[in-house]
Amino acid sequence: MATWGADANNTRLITQHGGALLHLAILLTGNRHDAEDIVQDAVISVASSWSRTRPRAVFAYLKRAVTNRAIDYLRARKEIPSDSILETAVEEFGFLRHEEDRQFFAIVNILPLRQRATMILRYYADMDDRTIADVLGCSVETVRSQAHRAIAKLRDHEDAIGWRS
Amino acid sequence: MTPEERMKRLKDFDRWTVTSVPPREGAVRARRLPAFVIPTIAGVASVALAAIVIVGAVNLREYRALHPAGTATPTSSAPSPTATEPVITPTGVDAPAQPFGGSCDSLATLSELTDATGVPISVPESEADADGLISTTVNATWMFAKRQAGALSCSWSSSDQNLQYRISVTVFPAIALASRADETCGEVISNDGYSGENDCVVSRLSNGTQLLGSVHSPSLAESKDLSTDLIALFDSATDDAEPVAAATPDSSVWALGNDCAADQPATVDGVEWTFSQAEIGYGGGPDEVFQELVGSTTKDTLYCVADLPDRRADDADTPVIQYAVYGGGAWVFDEYTRNGASALDVPGFDHAAVVGADDEGAQGFLLLVRGKNLLSVSLFDTDPAPTFAVSEAFADALDEQ
Numbered sequence: 177m178a179t180w181g182a183d184a185n186n187t188r189l190i191t192q193h194g195g196a197l198l199h200l201a202i203l204l205t206g207n208r209h210d211a212e213d214i215v216q217d218a219v220i221s222v223a224s225s226w227s228r229t230r231p232r233a234v235f236a237y238l239k240r241a242v243t244n245r246a247i248d249y250l251r252a253r254k255e256i257p258s259d260s261i262l263e264t265a266v267e268e269f270g271f272l273r274h275e276e277d278r279q280f281f282a283i284v285n286i287l288p289l290r291q292r293a294t295m296i297l298r299y300y301a302d303m304d305d306r307t308i309a310d311v312l313g314c315s316v317e318t319v320r321s322q323a324h325r326a327i328a329k330l331r332d333h334e335d336a337i338g339w340r341s
Numbered sequence: 342m343t344p345e346e347r348m349k350r351l352k353d354f355d356r357w358t359v360t361s362v363p364p365r366e367g368a369v370r371a372r373r374l375p376a377f378v379i380p381t382i383a384g385v386a387s388v389a390l391a392a393i394v395i396v397g398a399v400n401l402r403e404y405r406a407l408h409p410a411g412t413a414t415p416t417s418s419a420p421s422p423t424a425t426e427p428v429i430t431p432t433g434v435d436a437p438a439q440p441f442g443g444s445c446d447s448l449a450t451l452s453e454l455t456d457a458t459g460v461p462i463s464v465p466e467s468e469a470d471a472d473g474l475i476s477t478t479v480n481a482t483w484m485f486a487k488r489q490a491g492a493l494s495c496s497w498s499s500s501d502q503n504l505q506y507r508i509s510v511t512v513f514p515a516i517a518l519a520s521r522a523d524e525t526c527g528e529v530i531s532n533d534g535y536s537g538e539n540d541c542v543v544s545r546l547s548n549g550t551q552l553l554g555s556v557h558s559p560s561l562a563e564s565k566d567l568s569t570d571l572i573a574l575f576d577s578a579t580d581d582a583e584p585v586a587a588a589t590p591d592s593s594v595w596a597l598g599n600d601c602a603a604d605q606p607a608t609v610d611g612v613e614w615t616f617s618q619a620e621i622g623y624g625g626g627p628d629e630v631f632q633e634l635v636g637s638t639t640k641d642t643l644y645c646v647a648d649l650p651d652r653r654a655d656d657a658d659t660p661v662i663q664y665a666v667y668g669g670g671a672w673v674f675d676e677y678t679r680n681g682a683s684a685l686d687v688p689g690f691d692h693a694a695v696v697g698a699d700d701e702g703a704q705g706f707l708l709l710v711r712g713k714n715l716l717s718v719s720l721f722d723t724d725p726a727p728t729f730a731v732s733e734a735f736a737d738a739l740d741e742q
Contacts, residue, residue: 194362195354203351208359215362271359272351280347299348317619317646317663321719330344339342 204246291326434671437491445495457570461500510554514585541568549584601645616645670715689736
């Protein structure tokens with residue numbers, strides 16, 4: 177059985193892209209330890225065919241693989257974010273250095289899964305709407321609609337905590 | 342600073358306290374999804390999450406009184422319930438017949454697959470209902486098109502997921518698909534980030550029934566052997582079964598013309614929208630197979646979208662409204678409403694109900710049936726006016742046919 181670190185491709189991929197992928201997985205799952213597993217799982221999968229994949233495409237594949245696994249994970253967990261996350265954000269989200277980022281992440285976590293994923297994939301992972309539509313299995317227009325709703329909700333929450341005046 | 346800018350700012354590594362993934366001995370091995378005919382991520386999600394919005398029976402006038410155009414209400418996009426009796430009546434339109442009577446067991450039993458793989462095989466829980474359109478999003482045009490073509494989707498996997506045996510197939514009544522090699526192994530790079538190594542894509546036409554599917558196992562050699570076994574099981578099953586004729590539209594099915602602009606526009610508050618055809622998303626999988634299937638199976642569907650008038654000019658994303666016309670798709674209404682939704686009274690249509698919105702942000706839809714056909718129109722937030730404008734415009738267009 178292949179183990180972590182046994183394959184040079186794994187090591188190279190994790191060195192090059194591990195940090196960004198970990199951040200993506202954390203944003204999607206809200207959980208550092210599960211995010212690490214998700215990234216490792218994705219890297220092992222993609223590394224096995226790396227030699228047949230265009231180098232430029234590797235990071236895109238990895239982002240897709242991490243995203244797919246993270247969303248599967250969330251659906252399996254069926255976690256329903258609640259407003260209480262806001263109250264504990266500063267203590268729990270220590271993987272973000274600044275309190276303002278932690279508060280923002282707590283607000284993002286309140287969004288429904290599809291809206292949250294759309295925001296993260298679009299503005300953090302730089303995926304285009306067509307790719308997001310494929311990942312989420314919906315139309316491009318639905319992606320736009322979800323983004324619109326998510327941004328509106330985020331603005332409402334930001335208003336509530338006085339970030340926008 | 343906007344929410345978009347705050348999100349983009351997180352790309353800065355300096356804003357994180359963790360910046361690398363620690364190596365871990367004995368890490369989790371890749372758990373591969375099948376590279377073919379996997380329900381889309383949204384499809385799978387919808388299996389678990391789609392909820393029927395239960396509404397009271399209200400007529401259009403009541404609905405508009407509750408939700409005047411342009412008036413945002415704070416929460417649900419569904420009409421408020423009123424205390425009247427449920428009035429959903431079945432459309433009486435049957436879903437197209439499927440091969441093997443809709444039974445995956447008739448294609449291959451769990452014991453047969455267990456024998457073929459040498460490991461216990463079961464139906465993945467998340468995919469047990471994958472073939473039921475009711476469980477998918479209303480705007481899943483691809484899922485509708487497959488089912489409308491009479492497709493039967495079956496998935497199996499090793500009971501222990503770490504063993505990595507996965508079989509996913511779609512069986513169609515013989516529809517016109519270009520000839521494909523019976524078996525392609527180890528060459529598929531799917532577009533969803535999975536390599537496809539050790540995967541075999543299987544295509545087989547036997548006794549008027551088409552099998553398309555994929556097999557994954559821990560090794561390419563095992564996948565090839567399993568593909569051979571799968572084809573043998575399929576051949577045997579089709580020998581014993583009467584072929585199912587592909588569904589064909591009759592004269593009562595709307596003539597669509599594949600032209601969104603011709604069927605609309607709709608007008609709200611004096612503003613006219615122009616609809617255009619939307620792309621159909623089908624999720625991951627080998628592009629060349631799915632594109633062909635989409636082309637073969639969506640000819641009786643029309644999926645249109647339009648931007649609404651400029652409501653929030655400072656938003657990068659203007660609201661959109663979308664509608665889909667499913668020729669012969671009235672049976673979808675029965676599936677979506679059988680769990681308790683109640684009817685709306687919409688002039689020009691035989692049946693109408695609001696479905697779809699759930700706590701994961703799924704968009705609600707107004708489902709409308711006339712004859713054998715289904716029209717679904719998205720609900721835009723809390724403003725029902727665009728939805729009903731589209732519905733009325735469509736009813737007018739049908740009356741003029």
